[in-house]
Amino acid sequence: xxxxxxxxxxxxxxxxxxxxxxxxxxxxxxxxxxxxxxxxxxxxxxxxxxxxxxxxxxxxxxxxxxxxxxxxxxxxxxxxxxxxxxxxxxxxxxxxxxxxxxxxxxxxxxxxxxxxxxxxxxxxxxxxxxxxxxxxxxxxxxxxxxxxxxxxxxxxx
Numbered sequence: 001x002x003x004x005x006x007x008x009x010x011x012x013x014x015x016x017x018x019x020x021x022x023x024x025x026x027x028x029x030x031x032x033x034x035x036x037x038x039x040x041x042x043x044x045x046x047x048x049x050x051x052x053x054x055x056x057x058x059x060x061x062x063x064x065x066x067x068x069x070x071x072x073x074x075x076x077x078x079x080x081x082x083x084x085x086x087x088x089x090x091x092x093x094x095x096x097x098x099x100x101x102x103x104x105x106x107x108x109x110x111x112x113x114x115x116x117x118x119x120x121x122x123x124x125x126x127x128x129x130x131x132x133x134x135x136x137x138x139x140x141x142x143x144x145x146x147x148x149x150x151x152x153x154x155x156x157x
Contacts, residue, residue: 007060007138007142010056010060011060014053014056017049017052021053024039024045024046025046027042041118043120044119044121045123047118048118048123048128052131052132055131055132055136058135058136059139062146063146083153084151087147087148087150091144091147094143094144097137097140097143100133101134101137105129105133107133108129108130111126111129112124112126
């Protein structure tokens, strides 16, 4: 199946990262326990990969509204109120993600200016912070689009 857009292609990244995380963890555990030779820098690599994995998955999950939800009161809620509640939640989520993007962006700039690196193998921090900031902003805009759909009562795409 061919990807429709950049968000679909970005959604492949977490799957590949999960596979790579499993391989790195396996190699590290086998090396550490059987050969007394742990994989150098595995903590740094896994930490970076986890950050990218979580943020890279967010746009596709948000666009498809696949987040975990608690809908105990939905059967008792009129449709118009559910739309307002949904829009309010989407707007709050967008605001939080824009705040997160702003702070991550500032942190990435600071990490670049002061040459901040990971503790074990000295990987620069700023590219990961910048990626996470950009993806958080994209996810915030997706939440705004979801809010607009909720307010207008448009069906999901």
